[in-house]
Amino acid sequence: MDGNTDEKIVFDILGGAPDGAILETMLICGFGIGNVIRAEFGAGKLEPPAYPSEWLAIDIRSIACDHYEVAGGNGMIKYVPCAGSTVRSLKLAEENGAVHRIGFTDIPDLGRYMLDLSAFAEENYGGNVIAFDLRDPEWIATPGRNVVLAGDPDAARRAGDANLCSSELTASLRCRCIRTPSNIIGRGKDSDCMPRYSEGFYAYARDCIRTITSGNPEAGRELRKLGLGVADYMDAARRAPFLSSASFLAKVDEEKEAAADWDGTLAMLLRKMMAAKSEMLKAEIGGRIGIVWRERDDGKADMKKAVYLFRKSADSGVRWARRELLSALWEDGSPDALLEMVSRAYEYSSEGDRDAMEFLGWAYEDGTGLPKNEEESKKWLSKAGRNPEKMSMWDQ
Amino acid sequence: MMPDDGYCSKKQGVPERKPPLDVLGVCIARDVLGLANRREYEVRKYTRPSLPGFADDERVEESKRLTDSDVEGKTRYLRRRKLDDLNRTCEEGLLRSGSEWLILELRTVSYEYWEAEYGGKTHYFLANTTTEREMRRAIRRRGAKLRSLRKIRIDDIPDTPMMVEAACDFIRKRYGDKVILLQQKEAIWRMDHFGNVRLNRTLESESMNRTIDRYFRMFLENLGCQFVRMPPDIISDAWQMWGDSPAHYVQEYYDYAYACIDDIISGIPGLEESLDRRFMEFSAQIEAMRRRKMKSRKNSVSRVYNQLEKTGDADLSIKSAMRFKNWANNPMLEAELDGVMGKIWRDRTDGKADSEIAWKLIESSAENGVDWAQTEYLGMLRGSGDYGKMLEAAERYASQGNNEAIGFVGRAYKNGEGVMKDVKTAEMWLEEASVRDVKWAVQEYMQLLWDSDPDILVEKAERFAGHSAIAMGFLGRAYRDGRGTGKDPEKAKECLSDAAGRKVEWAKEELDALIGSV
Structure with a gap:
């Protein structure tokens, strides 16, 4: 391969409506793009390009997208990918009848179409086929370099469709599939449908493609290792801002100790909250502000505010704030507060929270918010591990 | 039972042992x-x-x-x-x-x-x-x-x-x-x-x-x-x-x-x-x-059992098992839920128990590879006296890697259930099951050796004594009676008390008797 190492590998791309994502990835990785083949299900046999390249990349992302179901004039129904066409344009084409938008898995006879695709790839490219699964990232790196979870329900559905599509294709084609790791981090979006990934991903894609095209007999092992590497990379990238927040919090606590009076502490914490970059960090500081509101002894203590802040903080996932919230609600003592305490304690203990179990135990013992019940109380307390005899050694 | 009466199944070998x-x-x-x-x-x-x-x-x-x-x-x-x-x-x-x-x-x-x-x-x-x-x-x-x-x-x-x-x-x-x-x-x-x-x-x-x-x-x-x-x-x-x-x-x-x-x-x-x-x-x-489209197996199954335990309403739990099965989207979970429903149909105490439905459900679960359902199914077949079918199923499951099924085959050969009695073959199967740590199989195996081949008994009991209290108990018996080895009351006491400590009831009784006699 001495002479060929510098030669650019050119890919034909097969997809429903190959969008920017795969083109951009290929170009960033330094590969060439030959023909772009658009596949519409039910539109008849796919024609191979006049000058096919050596390799074919199947763009799963654009195959497993939503489709328009178009009743053609000739009585045939075909399925056109939504990207790249609009209802208007489809209706304007004279022979077309009704147009509906349906999901990928709603296409009838999907398996047959998948087989058609693999047959096309097999006939024209032999074994030189790579399936490429580019997914919408769930984690997004914000401009402030925080990594946040962007739960997009639509992306969830698409990811499910893509999983189905890639497993069907790789099973029938026996080709290699480059999988986007499920913890992929994106850098926001250019447009509605085109994800941009963080840098590590492109390096991974390039390495994968090179490994596959080099014909290395150990390629399978190599690809698995690359997959391992990129997943670790994304994990590390996600963790980095999160971990640095520990030192941030340590500093906050230090300054809190040093602050002269309660108002000063409050002002400092609010300032820090504004500066905090991640939701988690904001929640942590919010909980600390709650403590100030509860503990200040200059006559301005406000339990309501404290409870509000603890609740918010606990809902954002701060563990210690849960305990504070429960005890604040307990102290409040009003029927509403107690009801909330009990229901929250049950919720948290269902997630294995020891403190919440302990609260339940006390509540039963005391008859606070719950009917007095010795047995239940003992049960919960021992569950919480207050009884050393019963403490589990399995909490590793 | 005669060998040529049609009960004798095709002999499949003991499943290959996996490397330790x-x-x-x-x-x-x-x-x-x-x-x-x-x-x-x-x-x-x-x-x-x-x-x-x-x-x-x-x-x-x-x-x-x-x-x-x-x-x-x-x-x-x-x-x-x-x-x-x-x-x-x-x-x-x-x-x-x-x-x-x-x-x-x-x-x-x-x-x-x-x-x-x-x-x-x-x-x-x-x-x-x-x-x-x-x-x-x-x-x-x-x-x-x-x-x-x-x-x-x-x-x-x-x-x-x-x-x-x-x-x-x-x-x-x-x-x-x-x-x-x-x-x-x-x-x-x-x-x-x-x-x-x-x-x-x-x-x-x-x-x-x-x-x-x-x-x-x-x-x-x-x-x-x-x-x-x-x-x-x-x-x-x-x-x-x-x-x-x-x-x-x-x-x-x-x-x-x-x-x-x-x-x-x-x-x-x-x-x-x-x-x-x-x-x-x-x-x-x-x-x-x-994405909340699928639940874990443990989650679905435990929720069904939990509901049954809390409400005692079998119909309700069967209904939720059906619901989970519809969501499941996972053949293994579907099979396991079948087994769970079968068990509930079989064991319900509200007078509506229906062994026919239970039988069908557990069988389908077993055929789809759920380990515990296979064991239940074999137990049910054995209980009903359908030894030929049991042996056939047990051999099949054993080749799929079910440990208890191996024990079932061994016991069938030992007792002549659906097949000619064959001590040597029984020994082979039961030993394999004991290696794989099926408790009752250890008991059967030890008993078999005790009756037929006391010389090997001591050797095997020593080998299994590490992980099986029953084997330890048998070792104690062997030392006590001098069976396959020299009499050694001290050692016998040691072994029996070890077995008794690991909750083997008969070992406790025999230990008491031994101490009493000394």
Whole structure:
């Protein structure tokens, strides 16, 4: 391969409506793009390009997208990918009848179409086929370099469709599939449908493609290792801002100790909250502000505010704030507060929270918010591990 | 029964024995081998590595075999608090184990360690199972004067990279390339008791993951061995947990990892592709769970049983099992729910029990490969006296790797159920089942040897005494009666009291009788 190492590998791309994502990835990785083949299900046999390249990349992302179901004039129904066409344009084409938008898995006879695709790839490219699964990232790196979870329900559905599509294709084609790791981090979006990934991903894609095209007999092992590497990379990238927040919090606590009076502490914490970059960090500081509101002894203590802040903080996932919230609600003592305490304690203990179990135990013992019940109380307390005899050694 | 009356089934051989394993790891490796649908591997030595330099030879936990009760956390030996010393090694134990393969898992690197200075040396101990008071007492018992004691993280231990290298050298020398590294993560996603998956990301779990990832990479580079990947978005399951550790995952993980280990050890052709495909399938499953489109197996099944226990309403639980089955989207879960429904139909006490439906459901569950349902089904066949069918099914399940089925075949040959009595064949099957730790099979096997072949009895009983209390009891009987060996009341007393301590009722009675007679 001495002479060929510098030669650019050119890919034909097969997809429903190959969008920017795969083109951009290929170009960033330094590969060439030959023909772009658009596949519409039910539109008849796919024609191979006049000058096919050596390799074919199947763009799963654009195959497993939503489709328009178009009743053609000739009585045939075909399925056109939504990207790249609009209802208007489809209706304007004279022979077309009704147009509906349906999901990928709603296409009838999907398996047959998948087989058609693999047959096309097999006939024209032999074994030189790579399936490429580019997914919408769930984690997004914000401009402030925080990594946040962007739960997009639509992306969830698409990811499910893509999983189905890639497993069907790789099973029938026996080709290699480059999988986007499920913890992929994106850098926001250019447009509605085109994800941009963080840098590590492109390096991974390039390495994968090179490994596959080099014909290395150990390629399978190599690809698995690359997959391992990129997943670790994304994990590390996600963790980095999160971990640095520990030192941030340590500093906050230090300054809190040093602050002269309660108002000063409050002002400092609010300032820090504004500066905090991640939701988690904001929640942590919010909980600390709650403590100030509860503990200040200059006559301005406000339990309501404290409870509000603890609740918010606990809902954002701060563990210690849960305990504070429960005890604040307990102290409040009003029927509403107690009801909330009990229901929250049950919720948290269902997630294995020891403190919440302990609260339940006390509540039963005391008859606070719950009917007095010795047995239940003992049960919960021992569950919480207050009884050393019963403490589990399995909490590793 | 005559051999030519049509009952005699085609003789299939005893299923091939899987190579024995050693396990260096804590809960994950143990659970993979103990909680998966199949449990075919014999674990010779199971130690908890307190890292690289490994654990020590005398104080590390050494399990004889993994059994069901171990993974449920009921046996005492795993509850004992022990000290793991970094400065010593458990090399000898591993050298002597006689296993071919090693399963390595590195969860302990994320733990805290005690750094204790005494006797002019610094020692390191795992801190998760020992309190400061226990540490101090243990060191005092060694007769050493403690100079300092503090808790540190693994990164504060000097020269850990060197220790990793040393450990890898040892592993390579001992096992060659027959090492499987299990990747490990603290799950940052968590399925609660109702099947909702939430992000449960804490500073602690993230920093633990960072350490684990780093050491995993170090070991992988050093050993260059096979590995089993864990999806980055692995989910922990509230129904699977003891305490609130995020390292007890959804049931599907254990099956996935077990299948990978099985693939690697049996060295199937196209191994890498198969591992890759398994990983892809499993991460798609995990994703579906995270998107709330699918529940974990443990979650669905436990919820059905839990409902039954709480309400006592069998109709209601069957209804919810049906509902879960409709959602399931997972053939294994569907099969398991069939079995659960079958069990409820069979065992319900409200007068509506219907053995016909139960029979059908459990049979379909068994045919689809659910381990416990196969056992139930065989038991039902045996109970109904349909020995021919039982033997046929048992042989089939045994070839699929069901341990209890092997015992069923052995018992059939022993008692002449559906086949000619054949002591030699029965011995073969029952021995295999005993190796795989089927409790009642050990009893049957020992009884068979006791009646037919006392010379071998002592040898075999000694072999199984480690993991089976029943074998220990039989050893005691042999010494007491001088059967297959010389009479030795002292030894007999020792063995019987050991067996009695491990809750074998007849051993207790015989021990009392023995003491009384002396």
